[in-house]
Amino acid sequence: MDEPLRDMRTLVIQLRERIADLIREQALRPGDKLPTEAQLTARFKISRPALREALKLLEQDGLIYVEHGRGRFVSAISAIQIDRPITVFESVTEMTGHYGYNTVNKVLSISEEAPDAALAKQLHLDEGARVIRLERLRLEHDDPIMYCVDYVPRSIITARLYDIDWSGSLLALLDQYKQRPRMSAASVSAVMLPQDVVDRNDLRNFGPALLITETCFNAAGTPVVYALDYHKGSHFSFSLARR
Template structure:
């Protein structure tokens, strides 16, 4: 593994393993590769692998079973260290920065949950899901492209005009006030679709922000993937 001198190797590996889980590459119930195989994969010592796995076990991403191995837990078990009680919408973020949020394009439809979405939205496969795709920005400048999935409820509109503003403001009409959030951010290269949507060149860095929010009391769960132009957006963390 190519080490970053500022980040301990075990944390780099921990983040990579966490991404495999959050992205769905490793699914709940999957047995992860044995330590020896991971040492060869990352070209690090066994103790480095053990330290990375130990943290993921403590955070409930993984669990060990004696004589069987280490297995992936479902997203409902995960308790990340970066869990916030304050959940901000893109609209709120922009207003706090003194910018005027704007939505350039919206696509909305009802789809059926596949295995990936069912796991994250606490649904059964085939249950209805609201699919929301939006191109957003501030002060007439494109900043982000997002794809959001939430369990579909009777009363949810399929009219695009209802989603040009804040989704979270819209959800208050249904007495939904999101109060839990898990997310991670990674840097990626813009593929052709993102280049076209965000109007950037191939070498423009993109921040991919994968977000899972919920209000358990209302049985509300959300899974979204958000892509930001790296040179135009900063991600702030509050503790």
């Protein structure tokens, strides 16, 4: 029924995909039993070790679970697919766009300064290194829905500060310098906006904010941005799967 699979990716990766497809196609529901290892090896014409590696991956994904001596079963998480979880790294611009917002960036301030100790540690900066501090407001129909502060090591940006349009995507800018962030370590909390920010920008009605503090890393694992993003509580909620 199914031809054996052969292309350039490793067998195991192909297998994982094929088995996930199988679950979808056959509309297997949580609790349903998967074919046994023997049946799957016969079906895909592959060896048991390769199959087991693929199944382990699906198990780690939470798509299936296993009971020794009984078999493998479709697990619950297959039913709770989150459309755009917060755990997927994306730029703020992409994120707001996904929420249906079409925001305009307003640069509040741009400056070069010496990092404090905590920041220098986050960005792995040497003694005497400097950072660019970018403070922005994101407006939806002139209504502020995000307040953002970004810190970028000065050494990354070779251009002069005032030759750059800072109202665009920071990710796109870093991409030009081959420093596109790929992943981040983030922490989430609920706060009120700092009082001075409220005063300076007339944000008395901003209300509670979801603060995401994250250190972003490029593909090589070097930190390239430290960001504080205050999301207006009434406008944002992030989804994720826990298991």
